Amino acid sequence: MIVLGIDPGVANTGYGIVAHDRGRLVALDGGVVETAPGPDPGARLAAIHREVGALMDAYRPEAVAVEDLYFGANARSAFAVGQARGVVILAAGQRAIPCVSYTPQQVKAAVCGSGRAAKDQVQRMVQTLLALSDLPRPDHAADALAVAICHANGARMAAALAGVAG
Numbered sequence: 001m002i003v004l005g006i007d008p009g010v011a012n013t014g015y016g017i018v019a020h021d022r023g024r025l026v027a028l029d030g031g032v033v034e035t036a037p038g039p040d041p042g043a044r045l046a047a048i049h050r051e052v053g054a055l056m057d058a059y060r061p062e063a064v065a066v067e068d069l070y071f072g073a074n075a076r077s078a079f080a081v082g083q084a085r086g087v088v089i090l091a092a093g094q095r096a097i098p099c100v101s102y103t104p105q106q107v108k109a110a111v112c113g114s115g116r117a118a119k120d121q122v123q124r125m126v127q128t129l130l131a132l133s134d135l136p137r138p139d140h141a142a143d144a145l146a147v148a149i150c151h152a153n154g155a156r157m158a159a160a161l162a163g164v165a166g
Contacts, residue, residue, distance in 0.1 A: 001019065001020050001062050001063070001152060002017065002018070002019045002028070002059055002060065002061045002062055003017070003018050003019075003061055003062065003063050003064070003065055003148040003151045003152045004016075004017050004052075004055060004056060004059065004063070004064045004065070004097075004148065005017070005018065005064075005065045005066075005067075005144040005145055005146070005147035005148025005149070005150075005151065006064065006065065006066045006067065006085075006088050006144055006147060007067050007140045007141075007143035007144040007147060008066060008067065008081050008084040008085040008088055009080075009081055009084055009140065010035060010041070010044055010045070010048070010080040010081070010083065010084050011034065011035060011037065012032050012033070012034055012138075012140045013032065013033040013048050013051075013052065013084055013088070013140070014030075014031075014138075014139075014140025014141045014142070014143050014144035015029070015030065015031060015032070015033065015052065015055055015141065015144045016029070016030040016136075016141060016142075016143075016144035016145030016146070016147065016148045017029040017030065017055065017059050017061065017148065018130070018145060018148035018149055018152050020152065024131075025129055025130055025149060025152060025153075026130065026131075027130040027132060027136075027145060028059060029055070029059070030136060030141040030142075030144065030145050031141050032138055032140045032141055033047070033048055033051040033052065035047050035048065041080075041083070045083055045084065045087045046087075048084055048087050048088065049087040049088075049090065049091050052087070052088050052091050053091040053094070053095075056091060056092065056095050056097060057095075061097060062097070062098075063097065063098050063099070063100060063151055064088065064089075064092040064097050064098070064099045064100070065099075065100050065101075065102060065147045065148055065150060065151035066085055066088055066089065066099060066100070066101050066102075066147065067101070067102060067104060067107060067143065067144075067147050068101045068102060068103045068104070069081055069082055069085065070103075070104055100151055102147060102150050102151065106150060107122075107143075107146050107147050107150045108122060108146075110146075110149065110150035110153060110154060111125045111126060111129065111146045111149055111150060112125050119139060122142065122143070122146050123135050123136060123137075123139070123142045125146075126142050126145045126146050126149065129149055130145065130149070
């Protein structure tokens with residue numbers, strides 16, 4: 001199974017691609033789609049859509065896992081993140097790739113065992129789980145890899161439970 005994990009944002013959309021290889025998780029790619037600030041938000045969203053779509057076409061993931069919005073004090077940035085999430089979900093839908101959302105707490109719990117884990121703890125666990133020689137950087141890429149790990153592990157469990165349920 002190949003999973004594309006996404007940490008959405010207009011300025012920085014993190015991505016991480018994880019696969020199962022002989023019973024363990026392996027990082028295939030990870031990075032950030034960066035868009036420059038400018039007067040045309042549509043151009044920024046189009047760039048995210050194009051770059052994420054190219055990743056989907058290149059790696060052909062069986063699922064896309066996207067981090068849910070965290071509504072903090074800044075509603076304006078929450079709307080922008082929602083727009084970035086939307087173009088990622090659109091790209092997946094255009095390719096008939098199932099798309100699943102996870103809250104930040106679900107991702108942290110899946111990777112670290114606690115939904116209240118610190119960002120550096122998530123990075124270290126992603127490094128350990130994927131047997132990376134260095135900490136995954138930047139933060140957005142590490143978060144996206146964590147989202148992919150969350151889905152990859154959860155999807156295996158869900159499939160096993162579905163098989164038992166008949």
